[in-house]
Amino acid sequence: MTTAALPSFIDPARIGPWGMFLEQLERVEPHLGPLAAWIDTLRHPKRCLIVDVPVRMDDGHIRHFEGFRVQHNLSRGPGKGGVRFHPDVTLSEVMALSAWMTVKNAAVNLPYGGAKGGVRVNPAELSMPELERLTRRYTSEIGSIIGPDRDIPAPDVNTNEQIMAWMMDTYSINQGSTQTGVVTGKPISMGGSLGRKDATGRGCYVVAREAMQRLGMPMEGARIAIQGFGNVGSAAARIFHDAGAKIVAIQDAAGTIANTNGINPHALLGFLNGNPRALLDYPEAEAIANADFWGVDCDLLLPAALENQITAANAGQVRAKLIVEGANGPTTPQAEDILNANGCTVLPDVLANAGGVTVSYFEWVQNASSFFWTEKDIHDRLDRVLTEAFQGIWDLAAARKVNLRTATYIMACSRVLEARALRGIYP
Numbered sequence: 001m002t003t004a005a006l007p008s009f010i011d012p013a014r015i016g017p018w019g020m021f022l023e024q025l026e027r028v029e030p031h032l033g034p035l036a037a038w039i040d041t042l043r044h045p046k047r048c049l050i051v052d053v054p055v056r057m058d059d060g061h062i063r064h065f066e067g068f069r070v071q072h073n074l075s076r077g078p079g080k081g082g083v084r085f086h087p088d089v090t091l092s093e094v095m096a097l098s099a100w101m102t103v104k105n106a107a108v109n110l111p112y113g114g115a116k117g118g119v120r121v122n123p124a125e126l127s128m129p130e131l132e133r134l135t136r137r138y139t140s141e142i143g144s145i146i147g148p149d150r151d152i153p154a155p156d157v158n159t160n161e162q163i164m165a166w167m168m169d170t171y172s173i174n175q176g177s178t179q180t181g182v183v184t185g186k187p188i189s190m191g192g193s194l195g196r197k198d199a200t201g202r203g204c205y206v207v208a209r210e211a212m213q214r215l216g217m218p219m220e221g222a223r224i225a226i227q228g229f230g231n232v233g234s235a236a237a238r239i240f241h242d243a244g245a246k247i248v249a250i251q252d253a254a255g256t257i258a259n260t261n262g263i264n265p266h267a268l269l270g271f272l273n274g275n276p277r278a279l280l281d282y283p284e285a286e287a288i289a290n291a292d293f294w295g296v297d298c299d300l301l302l303p304a305a306l307e308n309q310i311t312a313a314n315a316g317q318v319r320a321k322l323i324v325e326g327a328n329g330p331t332t333p334q335a336e337d338i339l340n341a342n343g344c345t346v347l348p349d350v351l352a353n354a355g356g357v358t359v360s361y362f363e364w365v366q367n368a369s370s371f372f373w374t375e376k377d378i379h380d381r382l383d384r385v386l387t388e389a390f391q392g393i394w395d396l397a398a399a400r401k402v403n404l405r406t407a408t409y410i411m412a413c414s415r416v417l418e419a420r421a422l423r424g425i426y427p
């Protein structure tokens with residue numbers, strides 16, 4: 001991989017997830033025709049903001065947290081992408097996540113660029129009032145670059161509706177007027193959209209259903225292993241289960257459980273009752289070693305946690321015929337080569353988990369028009385957007401003889417770079 005294009009603030013020896021994005025760009029470049037002349041634009045995030053987030057802790061002392069908001073590309077519209085609270089957040093990670101948002105939004109043809117934010121914090125160590133102060137100060141610090149027409153944050157790992165409510169409130173107070181459209185993934189009572197909470201998991205199901213039809217895999221009885229039982233993994237588990245599939249293994253931070261007869265995700269959620277640490281105590285499944293998760297006998301594997309999970313070290317163990325990337329960046333390019341060589345189809349993150357941002361777009365449109373849609377409207381439109389995107393990408397992959405990730409990147413990067421070329425360089 002070339003390091004010539006690296007911004008000076010990224011250490012080539014510790015390039016992290018941004019390096020993975022650059023490799024993905026290298027793979028698509030030969031397929032872009034004349035638009036490849038513009039591809040360097042994607043190697044240079046448009047704007048990276050690093051902010052200090054000082055928080056008065058409950059005991060009176062002040063702690064400083066590192067916050068980021070990266071707007072990777074704004075050629076097709078305002079920035080759009082979530083905010084993550086996690087102790088491992090780095091600038092490289094937020095840059096990669098923002099770039100994947102550029103690709104994702106263009107892949108499903110939403111009128112957005114790509115952005116992402118994060119704070120380097122373990123929210124489990126904070127009290128609710130500390131979490132609120134952190135969220136409000138972070139929002140105020142990035143307030144100069146976000147806004148309903150500029151850049152619209154949303155939930156991601158460890159952020160939720162309550163955090164979006166604080167973000168909306170803080171931004172609105174600083175602006176002097178209520179601005180519901182500044183964030184999506186809000187509570188329904190303050191302008192959120194029906195169907196947003198489950199949208200990412202539902203989207204995983206929709207694209208998996210389409211792929212399974214074409215691969216001749218029946219949904220009834222399909223065996224599914226899921227990594228991550230948070231917002232994405234648990235919603236996907238419920239929707240796949242209700243459609244007749246069987247959840248045979250679940251891995252989360254607490255450990256891994258398995259049952260070849262299937263785990264009922266509704267019953268498991270009831271048992272956990274908001275406490276994910278109780279996973280291993282669930283009586284209707286057996287605990288297995290974390291390392292054994294990847295080799296579980298299943299038809300479909302759904303990584304729905306963090307990036308860099310399926311690597312060259314474990315890709316050879318995977319027995320699934322289909323991988324649906326609910327997480328962002330869970331599969332390294334080297335792992336994908338191994339999976340493809342073993343006959344496994346990978347539905348890439350930038351298509352498979354686009355359901356969340358698609359319903360975020362619906363929420364933003366509803367906020368702008370102050371007219372709200374029914375849940376059925378949301379489900380139907382989400383299904384249509386993803387099914388059409390899937391069909392276009394599936395056909396393109398067949399026509400160009402490339403895998404689905406490269407096809408998605410061809411589709412998305414062509415849209416972004418065409419807009420870039422038409423807009424031109426100022427001055």
Ligand code: GLU
Pocket residue numbers: 080081082083152153154155156157184328353354356357358360
């Ligand atoms: N965080 C989600 C993602 O990675 C949703 C982003 C959004 O709704 O803006 O796609």
